[in-house]
Amino acid sequence: MTMQVQAHQQAAIPIEDPVFSIRDLIVYYNNRMAIDKISLDIPRNKITAFIGPSGCGKSTLLRSMNRMNDLNPEARTEGQVLFNGKNIYEENTNPVMIRRNVGMVFQKPNPLPKSIYNNVAFGARLNHYQGDLDELVMRSLKQAALWDEVKDKLNKSGLELSGGQQQRLCIARALATEPEVLLMDEPASALDPIATMHIENLMEQLKEQYTIVIVTHNMSQASRVSDYTAFLSLEKERIDERIGVLVEFNTTVGLFTNPLMEETADYVAGKFG
């Protein structure tokens, strides 16, 4: 594998047939730069983790992959995000279609105040699912490893579930629109260790069908679950402006055992963060 070391000290391995190709992505909030010129490929049917110290733009990068940043009127995006080779920031792309194909799970479980069944069926109904809705709900809940716990109370409110169950409900809800990619923004940070383990096991099963991108501040989680890891950090030369940049992108094994950049080595060794 050839390594490209770019001008602003960034090491990223190239990926064959990536789902996403992020090219020179810059995001501003209120004209303040949050991430600068990030270029990165997301491999298909793998789990890719974004790690880095807080405030380095991991979530911003993730949210630019399904245009959730568009909902923040203060955010402005430059550069390209190619999804299956097509730039999702082109003028004629509809963010609604992107989000329907790129599902998202949030940090805090956010089930809708509807029944468990309707939570899962919601996205499918929005997009006028033509098949058997009951079957889809069952399949999605099974994929999210929640079916056995809720099959007898599908009409109960999703808010009555425990935190870990709620998060799996949100995963089931995202899966029910049959997306290609699942973006997860620190999906286990609000959960206890057992619930976290459930989610991590689930991700392992889901990657056979889906591409998963996970933001995590937990390095051991990244090393446990992911195949590839991107390390983002604040740019050293402009540290006061708090601008997130990509430092290194590699296989998880490579990044944790044989980091190419000194900063990566310091971070995975726990020297800062």
Add this chain to the structure above:
Amino acid sequence: MSTATETINSNFKERLGLRQWIGRIFFVIILMATLFGLIMLAFLLADIVIKGHEWVRPELFTNFHSRKPEEAGMKSAIVGSAIVLAVTGAFCIPVGIGAAIYLEEYAPKNWLTNFINININNLAGVPSIVYGMLGLVVFGRMYGIFSPGSWFVTTFNIPVNPGAVGGWIFNLFGIPWLEIHLPFGRSMVAGGLTMGLLILPIIIISAREAIRAVPNSIRLGAFALGATRWQVVNTNVLPIAAPGILTGIILALSRAIGETAPLLIMGAFSYVPFLPDSIWDQFTAMPIQIYNWISFPQADFRIHLAAAGIMVLLAVLLSMNAVATFLRNRFETRW
């Protein structure tokens, strides 16, 4: 031997007894402040009930006003209030909710939105009599554009008749489905629209609060599944905000039903011995009937019938507020 309550360190002078006394005095003051309103309300209610309870009898609801107090009732006022309230609701509920949705979910953050925000709050503070004058000019007289003999009326040959006669009647499949009278004059349409203007800012403000109380995580969750903005509003925001919006509407309508000044300015009649034929008819309303009775010299009207009328009005008001409270408690989403 020292205990925990005694002073050990001489650098401190706790004066615990004094501090606790100050605390007790303060407690009594705030308790009295709370009870003051309650006691006043109790006196008011007791006074009204004592004076009026014997006069709340079937005739009050079945008879029109009469010169003989024992035969006088407020039938036309009750019907008038109900119809005016219906017109008010039909106008300001959709407009109010629509404006609230726009301002909370769609409006960009710029100087125009800020300007609108400030002025909606200002409008909520405008005295009701000013709304009455506005309604009179805009709805009642329509700036004189439609007065008989004006060039507009003569040029376009517009039928202008006072009251419920004449007007424009639109037919669909032979059924007259819409009737419009210009100007609105002293009709219930004019009164209802004016009341609608009066409570519109209240409805907008309370609906916005209910919409704002919907957690943003819900919106993001729906957007992330590929919902359009309207789908997010329609399937999540509005159902969650509905109890709050409904509560605000009911409280605003209960304010409208008690308002007197705008209807007086609009020229609502105090003596209407008939039930209206249509919403374009002349009318009277409960507070106006009460106002009218209070101005009579006879004690039966001035004290007893007025008190009975107030009891009816208060019963309507309090039950509307009770419904609002019930809706809020029963249907509000608990997170």
